[in-house]
Amino acid sequence: MTKNSDASEQLPSIPPKPRLPDLVAARELGPAETVRTRWQQLLLVWRWHHERHEALHPGSAYPHIVSLIEAAGAEPKLRQLYPFTSHFSLNFSSCTTYPWLVQAPSITPLRDGRFRVRRPRSSDVIGFAQTADAAVALAVDNLPAGLGPAVDR
Incomplete structure (x- = not known):
């Protein structure tokens, strides 16, 4: 057995990158489809990052971003906004293109x-929550009145 084949046998099995829905095509169908597609993309990407982390660092903690995206995506008031992440924070935009129009709390x-x-x-903290669902509820409680679906700019 060669040195290279021995080393490759010890490498962890990394999951393949997911095939993402086409955001460009979704944009052609309007803001509602853009938002729907972006939620799908975000969840697929962060699930893959989590699985990859577990393969490379078994037993090492990973932030609960996947459960957060799932909980936020199940909430209709947040589901209508364009989601994006930055430094593990989940953010919500009222428009579907950059620069983002952020009027909702981040989690x-x-x-x-x-x-x-x-x-x-x-950086002002509204509060802390023990679960993703509770954090989503706290964010929804602090949404501005009349915040509607995300729009194209």
Whole structure:
């Protein structure tokens, strides 16, 4: 057995990257389809990152971003907004193109298992939650009145 084949036998099995829905094609169908497709993309990408992390670092903690995206995506008031992540924080835009129009609170999974909810585009903390569902509820409670579906800009 050669040195290279021995080393490759010890490498962890990394899951293949997911095939993502076509956001460009979705944009041609309007903002509602763009938002729907983006939620799908975000969940697929973060599930893959989580699985990859588990393969490369078994037993090592990984932020609860996947459960957060699932919980937020199940909430109709957030599901109508364009989701994006930055530094593990889940953010929501009222428009489907950059620069984002962020009027909703952001949610960040913390290393201790809790979730932090912050005011839009601010470091001001609204509160902490023990579960993704509770963090989503806290964010929804702090949405501005009349915040509607995301639009194209």
